[in-house]
Amino acid sequence: MSTSLPSPGSLSNRQVRLASRPVGTPTRDNWHFTDEAVAEPAAGGVVVQTLYLSLDPAMRGWMNEGKSYIPPVGIGEVMRAGGVGRVLASQQPDFPVGSLVTGSLGVQQYCSVPADQLRRSGLTRIDPRAGSLTQWLNVLGMPGMTAYFGLMDIGQPKAGETVVVSGAAGAVGQTVGQLAKIHGCRVVGIAGGPAKCEWVVKELGFDACIDYKAGPVKDGLKTHCPQGVDIYFDNVGGEILDTVLTRINRKARIIICGAISQYNNTEPVQGPKNYLSLLVNRARMEGMVVFDYADRYPQAVAELAGHLQSGRMSSREDVVSGGVDAFPDTLLKLFTGENFGKLVLKVADEA
Numbered sequence: 001m002s003t004s005l006p007s008p009g010s011l012s013n014r015q016v017r018l019a020s021r022p023v024g025t026p027t028r029d030n031w032h033f034t035d036e037a038v039a040e041p042a043a044g045g046v047v048v049q050t051l052y053l054s055l056d057p058a059m060r061g062w063m064n065e066g067k068s069y070i071p072p073v074g075i076g077e078v079m080r081a082g083g084v085g086r087v088l089a090s091q092q093p094d095f096p097v098g099s100l101v102t103g104s105l106g107v108q109q110y111c112s113v114p115a116d117q118l119r120r121s122g123l124t125r126i127d128p129r130a131g132s133l134t135q136w137l138n139v140l141g142m143p144g145m146t147a148y149f150g151l152m153d154i155g156q157p158k159a160g161e162t163v164v165v166s167g168a169a170g171a172v173g174q175t176v177g178q179l180a181k182i183h184g185c186r187v188v189g190i191a192g193g194p195a196k197c198e199w200v201v202k203e204l205g206f207d208a209c210i211d212y213k214a215g216p217v218k219d220g221l222k223t224h225c226p227q228g229v230d231i232y233f234d235n236v237g238g239e240i241l242d243t244v245l246t247r248i249n250r251k252a253r254i255i256i257c258g259a260i261s262q263y264n265n266t267e268p269v270q271g272p273k274n275y276l277s278l279l280v281n282r283a284r285m286e287g288m289v290v291f292d293y294a295d296r297y298p299q300a301v302a303e304l305a306g307h308l309q310s311g312r313m314s315s316r317e318d319v320v321s322g323g324v325d326a327f328p329d330t331l332l333k334l335f336t337g338e339n340f341g342k343l344v345l346k347v348a349d350e351a
């Protein structure tokens with residue numbers, strides 16, 4: 001017998017499915033909505049009620065056909081999404097009813113996870129004392145893990161070095177910059193618009209931030225990185241990557257985390273024209289995929305939670321209401337820069 005809050009059988013599950021593959025920016029036509037009854041969990045399984053969903057630039061890549069670090073979402077499938085939720089019904093002692101979890105929940109109100117999919121879904125219990133539920137999708141979640149391992153493992157920052165991070169006011173960028181400050185670096189952000197630039201300097205303690213929408217990034221780098229750039233954490237690719245390449249130091253490390261400026265391109269991805277700067281400077285450019293570090297997430301979560309609790313680090317989440325129906329429009333905010341902080345979609349009340 002399962003123990004449960006409301007009986008899953010009495011609930012309808014609203015879901016967002018991929019209807020077609022986008023060309024360029026996704027449109028409403030790329031999605032369709034379904035409503036399904038929620039079944040009681042079978043032996044060893046759980047049913048999770050989604051509270052918040054993480055909206056990520058990577059979702060755009062998952063909508064494409066073709067080989068990547070993870071298979072594409074199939075046409076007709078529920079859109080893949082990480083989330084935080086509450087266990088509503090359980091046949092699994094590791095996940096008692098009422099416990100809070102994070103994992104791949106999908107863009108839907110309820111996620112049924114059979115016993116044999118528990119590991120694959122990455123379902124993990126979370127401790128709400130370590131951070132708010134939305135912080136568990138940000139600094140304590142996938143973006144925070146990306147920032148931590150990208151900066152610490154690939155960037156290997158040393159006190160006194162200059163670190164530049166693009167997408168500075170976003171989910172990954174905010175944690176990269178604060179961690180680099182904690183490690184004694186000079187930190188210069190790149191972000192779009194005065195409000196974001198002011199926030200990363202005044203609230204997060206970056207040394208400077210270049211508004212790439214206001215003027216040439218090259219001029220900003222000259223002003224704010226007088227000693228050159230030792231580490232560039234690249235979230236955006238395109239022109240900005242090319243410009244930073246002209247300012248790197250000998251033995252610089254460039255972390256290729258993402259290239260959001262290129263994700264909706266209908267033309268081939270713009271490659272770095274200035275890559276020979278790597279040769280001249282004996283520098284290194286390395287890609288990273290956060291999932292490769294899954295075994296070490298607990299170590300990073302503990303360290304980042306410690307920084308949050310000590311006040312050395314803070315975070316900003318941009319929580320949008322509207323439930324799963326608001327997903328198609330909310331996702332687009334990532335590509336227009338309308339999100340300010342980690343973009344989160346609220347699906348249900350916490351209490």
Ligand SMILES: NC(=O)c1ccc[n+]([C@@H]2O[C@H](COP(=O)([O-])OP(=O)(O)OC[C@H]3O[C@@H](n4cnc5c(N)ncnc54)[C@H](OP(=O)(O)O)[C@@H]3O)[C@@H](O)[C@H]2O)c1
Pocket residue numbers: 056057058142143146167168169170171172173190191192193196235236256257258259260261262288289290291333334335336337338339340341342343
């Ligand atoms: N490799 C991995 O394992 C991994 C894991 C997580 C994320 N990522 C990557 O990390 C990057 C940041 O992800 P996130 O979740 O932290 O997103 P985010 O920064 O919270 O949101 C995306 C931001 O990108 C900026 N942007 C959009 N279009 C741009 C353009 N054409 N040029 C410059 N900036 C643009 C916007 O900020 P502005 O207002 O400042 O323009 C927007 O707010 C993405 O490229 C993502 O794919 C990689």
